[in-house]
Amino acid sequence: MKPMSWRRLAIALSVFNVAGAGFAIASGEGWHAGIHVSLALAFGFAAQRLGGGRSGGGDIARMQQQFDEQATALEDAQTLLANQGAQLAELQERVDFAERMLAQLRDRQKLGSS
Secondary structure (H helix, E strand, O other): OOHHHHHHHHHHHHHHHHHHHHHHHHOOOHHHHHHHHHHHHHHHHHHHHOOOOOOOHHHHHHHHHHHHHHHHHHHHHHHHHHHHHHHHHHHHHHHHHHHHHHHHHHHHHHHHHO
């Protein structure tokens, strides 16, 4: 395989691991997300090293942009997870309220039929 093909593969694996980290964060799996972030960074650095003779500010700027995009994606996933947690707490409160109302209704019916 040519070095350029290895570089493309490393970039693709880095991107897939960033996406995997986002899904892991959304699922609330912190360790799982950490592993994906670590793999994404490792593959990103490997892709940079496989760039070969093309060194310079362009590659570093591109990598910085990729890391910034990945950080933004992770922050978005964390925000989504926090919102889902708030929604779940609200739903639990509503279920508790409904259960209390049903229990009161049953108690009233028992008192009325006695």
